[in-house]
Amino acid sequence: MPDTPANTPTHYRKPGWFTVNVFNRLVGWLTRRGVSVWGSRVLEVRGRTSGQPRRTPVNLLTHEGRHYLVSPRGEGQWVRNARAADGRLTTIVGRRREEWVGHELTDAEKVPVLRAYLRRWKAEVGVFFDGTSADSTDDELAAIAPRHPVFVLEPAADAEAAAAATEAEATDEVTGTGPAAAAEADHSDTGADDTEPGA
8 A cells, every 4th residue: 555644635736728638639549549659558447436437548657577557647536546446447559458456556666667657758747747857866756756646557367366366365274274274184183093002
């Protein structure tokens, strides 16, 4: 879970008319037709109030073999919807849909991701990061980290498999049917065949 203090004011920069009505619509239109603009995807998340799919263009960052979503504007609607949906979301480019579970990073974990994000998209989103850049120090990036939610994405199938395995292990512990219980039973067997001569 994020380590931002509970009393920290919510940070969000609402997009202007041009961004909402021109830029986002253009990027979304191109992305839905399979043209990824600088790594763009259409993000689909279930609305926390309506329950209906909500879509917005985002930049999907690939960093050291993992995928991330960064919110340059702060705690916008897609961030709140993703939290309410337990991180379940979909990215779309053309006809390709990828299902994910997003896990929100702590502020300390965000620093290298924010650096990579700014290295890739500073020209597009740098105005939202208060003068920091990919060349800023770790301390400078850490100072702005609480204002920018970051999610690391895990393929939904992998997340479901991991959850099922965890649930199975928990059930084995309760019922005493897991490997640990079997090993314990082997060691506690005191049948006559194991009794030493003369006992």
